[in-house]
Amino acid sequence: MPWHVALFHSLFVIATIYGLVRGGSPERIFALMSLAALILSIRVKTPYPYGFHHVEVGLFLVDLGFFFALYVLSLFSLRFWPIWMSAMQGVTVLSHAVEFAPPPTNFGYAVLEQFLSFPMLILLIVATRRHRQRLARNGTDPSWTISFARSGPPSRR
Amino acid sequence: MSEARAAFTHRPARLQQGLGWPLRLEGDRHNELGLSARLLWPFLATFGIGVAMGTLVIGGSLLSLASVAVLHLFN
Numbered sequence: 001m002p003w004h005v006a007l008f009h010s011l012f013v014i015a016t017i018y019g020l021v022r023g024g025s026p027e028r029i030f031a032l033m034s035l036a037a038l039i040l041s042i043r044v045k046t047p048y049p050y051g052f053h054h055v056e057v058g059l060f061l062v063d064l065g066f067f068f069a070l071y072v073l074s075l076f077s078l079r080f081w082p083i084w085m086s087a088m089q090g091v092t093v094l095s096h097a098v099e100f101a102p103p104p105t106n107f108g109y110a111v112l113e114q115f116l117s118f119p120m121l122i123l124l125i126v127a128t129r130r131h132r133q134r135l136a137r138n139g140t141d142p143s144w145t146i147s148f149a150r151s152g153p154p155s156r157r
Numbered sequence: 158m159s160e161a162r163a164a165f166t167h168r169p170a171r172l173q174q175g176l177g178w179p180l181r182l183e184g185d186r187h188n189e190l191g192l193s194a195r196l197l198w199p200f201l202a203t204f205g206i207g208v209a210m211g212t213l214v215i216g217g218s219l220l221s222l223a224s225v226a227v228l229h230l231f232n
Binding site for chain 2: 070071075080086087091094112145
């Protein structure tokens with residue numbers, strides 16, 4: 001396994017577990033979404049070292065789906081980090097167009113397609129840490145712009 | 158107070174609505190983004206990151222070319 005793949009998987013495990021255990025609901029949803037995206041990416045990607053010699057259509061579709069999921073998350077969550085996450089994922093989606101630029105370069109395509117996963121995981125760790133800090137300071141940290149809780153009279157307890 | 162002066166000196170509770178950014182308000186509150194801003198910002202930020210990365214790549218390539226040219230001059 002190449003060193004950068006081992007580094008990515010280590011960072012992924014740390015960030016995902018931290019986000020799932022200590023994060024609020026947006027952080028947890030993002031951690032689950034990125035886990036699903038990683039599993040799907042591994043399934044559809046051409047195996048190393050033969051990948052990125054042509055447009056990876058399966059990978060493009062996974063990236064696009066992940067972008068739209070992040071976009072919806074950024075619309076409804078009361079956090080700013082999903083906006084940056086969806087922007088980074090947007091660049092990842094656009095990176096598939098590199099293969100059409102002359103001259104096609106599999107190295108540049110591979111780097112551009114995978115590089116932004118690292119800052120996204122680091123951002124998840126920072127977002128989870130900031131969530132814990134807000135919780136400690138304010139006692140609460142609202143997650144969503146809309147509430148699905150049914151309104152009704154306050155309970156008498 | 159005239160209407161123009163009142164409009165000029167008015168300080169809204171929520172700063173920069175629409176394309177807002179998390180500016181600090183009084184106390185420990187921050188303003189929130191409106192729906193239009195949330196719809197737009199991911200695409201603006203995608204463009205920004207893309208331009209920044211493209212600038213870095215092109216700038217790096219030009220620096221590399223320049224360094225080769227300078228080394229060629231002295232060798």
